Amino acid sequence: MNNNETFEPTIIGFTCNWCSYRAADLAGTARIKYPPNIRLIRLMCSGRLDPTFVFKALASGADGVMITGCHPGECHYIEQNYKMLRRFHLMRRTLQGFGIEPERIKLVWASAAEGAKFASETTAFIEEIRQLGPLNWGKSNGHFSGDDKPPMLEPAPETPEEVPA
């Protein structure tokens, strides 16, 4: 069992350009501290979030993914954050089918003025993931096969092939 106290989660954050990325900026300029475990990727809109990005993050070593967008009704592109909301729900259900805790992905609505909220939600999420433990996706218990020839297919030594009738 991993020692959760020394485990440093790796979190990928997808932020939308108009609201939540600016919230992150605001947290920075206001010197509001939050842990460095999150790496932010900026999208023009949360509606750009393709579930491919989330699954790639988890399959490539992330322990959690945070998705942020404008508050409902405030999307710069009118309605696209709702599309992301629906994808988010479907993603959580799908992850559950794979045995991944749905809480490893989190959705936060944050406006450009909510730097403090951005920082506190991020901090809370990092702690939740620390408690869940590392994901270590795709690591087998054992390896597939480094050998070219499994035992039962060893070639026989050369033998005469003609058969007396």
Next chain:
Amino acid sequence: MSKTTNETPVTNKPKFAMYWADSCGGCEIAVLNIHEKILDVDANFEVVFWPVAMDAKYKDVEAMEDDSILLTLFNGAIHSEEHEHVARVLRKKSKLLVAFGSCACEGCMPALINLSSKSEFFDTVFTTATTDNPENIRPQTSVQVPEGEITLPKIYSVVRTLDQVVPVDYYMPGCPPESHQIAAVIDLVIQVLQGKAELPPQGATIGAGNSTVCDECTRKRNVKHIKKFERIQMIEPDPEICLLEQGILCSGPATRSGCEAKCPSAGSPCIGCYGPAEGVIDYGSRLMTAIASVIDSNNPEEIDAILDGIPDPAGQLYRFNMAGSLLRASKAAWKSNGG
């Protein structure tokens, strides 16, 4: 009695091989369903390895020179040590290795076992309603019988695609690939042999279209507003209108074209056997995106209620593409793999 030798008749025809790993034989039947065209295969190739049809053994393929087989069609996914070994051997001996059919390209339906751990897999099979197994026996890779030791190949709990084991030259999707597509590919290969055409770039998907099934489907399409997902047996769908529009979860929007949309034409939703469209690396994610776009709600509770109409998202979104997806298998399956 006639004698045999292991000398195969020497011909100048290029060599052809077809192998089945964790497959059902449907790809072999699809090849047969090119009917008279099979004579063109015979006229232009020498078949040197096709376990379902002729006797060449693994040892014979191993003894062949590297790159001596011009074209190998490999169908079936990689599920056991035996499949893996033959895949590696055929890669060495073949100039062109084609991942033929959905199993080899992305795992196909048998890759759904990737959602179970090895023990869940074996325990279920060996304790079914009619299984008489009081000692709770499970098959073993090595067993001592009174006369000696006999072996079975190890079965992995994570099914893999062909290109997760060896590099692949071309991909031909479909479960199985449609016969008219197979015939077209055979024609192309024969033309290449005769110097009349060029091979497509390596790594290409052949025998399929570049768009999605929706483009080939003849049903009428309008803007979709889904308030409820229906089970096909519970409604009488209109035969002229898009199935997804009527609430039937049709995978057409995410599935590569090439099949002539046979299933929706027959009243059954597309289930995705032709795999992802060009450029897509995770089929299920794209299907998820398409579904999310057509759900007609912005309210979280209502969205959840609508999504209750998709009771098995992992299975419904990754029906054919589990092994070739980004996540590939469940946590439990990964943990028990190799054990």
Next chain:
Amino acid sequence: MTQRITIDPITRLEGHGKIEIFLDAEGNVANTYFQVPQLRGFERFCVGRQVEEVPLLTNRICGVCPEAHHMAGAKAVDAVYHVDPPRTAKMLRELLYSAFYVTDHATHFYALAGPDFVMGPDAPVAERNILGVIHKVGLEIGGKVINARKAGHTVIEMIGGRKVHPCTSIPGGLTKGITKEQQKEILELGKWAVEFGQFSLKLFNDIVLGNKEYVDLILGDIYTHRTYYMGMVDENNRINFYDGKVRVVGPDGKEFVKYAPQDYTKHIAEHVEPWTYLKFPYLKDVGWKGFTDGKDSGIYCATPLSRLNAADGMATPLAQEEYDKFYKTLGGKPVHQRLATHWARLIELLYAAERWVELASDPEIASDNFHAIPTEVPTEGVGIVEAPRGTLTHHYVTDERGVATKINLIVGTTNNYAPISMSINKAASSLIKKGTVVTEGLLNMVEMAFRAYDPCLSCATHSLPGKMPLEVTVHNANGEPVEVLKQYC
């Protein structure tokens, strides 16, 4: 000290198989093991799926006979939802199924079995295949077989939506019907199929039954077992591939049990051995007594021969004539000689073609009433059909949403796993004795014991060698190979 002969892999089987033959110190066969080294786990990965998808999933158990799995699955999901499909839907399903039987039995007979009889088991290897058959009896034959397959697959696609892995059966019926034009085309193809069936039986009569050597081979003891026989019958105890009850007769030919699909767990159980991934079904009421035949062993057989033995006759006139001739020639019911299965298969082909015509002539077959919407909560259901290779059972349990929670499948060839093992053992034991030199002819005769059961996958290209690729490696007591025999096409 034990010698051993390994045959690996066996081909023309759905999946892979291998045989281990152990010799005792005298050089006689001590035991044989027929191992199936493949397991895909349908009984596990269909769990958690929406139940109406399971007939689509189980299609992929076998790409040669997906129609069989689709039909068994369709009947199982009807039962799960407690819904009775309209008459048109049942007829369309049986029509698809009849066309499929013609295609499938033709493929096996001409490409696999025929060459042994047309060319002879001792014929030169290079000629013992469909090409040899064509050269001997004419190019016309190859064309007829291709046309038989084409005709069958045309009907399968019209009703089933696709040529391989049909998609139109759902709980309560089908997703589509056929038009009057399609009905006409299907009927014409059916009439051709009846002629093809008669032609095939005549071919068998002229070439096989007209040759004393072959008749002796068929009647010989090497390929004879006295087991129980299983097949599905209608209410008149005539063979029906699509619907009815399962009837089992004993080695003496008398009815042992007749059960409805939902009662199958009372009568069938599956034995497990650690050296193979496949299980061995047997009759619960008799019990598993090991690999032996006879009245006291629960081993049963499910093949065309079994079906003819288990029924009182055929439901169509031309096939009934052939049925009578069959038993008259072979000395009465039941027939225990496994090679007679090839003949029984052709009689079934003719019946399937006649049934094709019957169904396609029915005025209701093109009606619009092809689906009944289920009204009850889904729970549990069993669907049984006769697959070409044996009785096929699908059993699904679901939750109240109709999501599968438990799946049990007993597949056609699986029924025959124990009989095939016994046939291989008997053939090997009869042929390999002290001092025997293992020859190419021996390999073919062991092969013939196996091939009569038409193990699930047959491959039928015109260039089929008609010969199971076999390599026999004989090891001495130190495990060093002393002889390697290979047979090629």
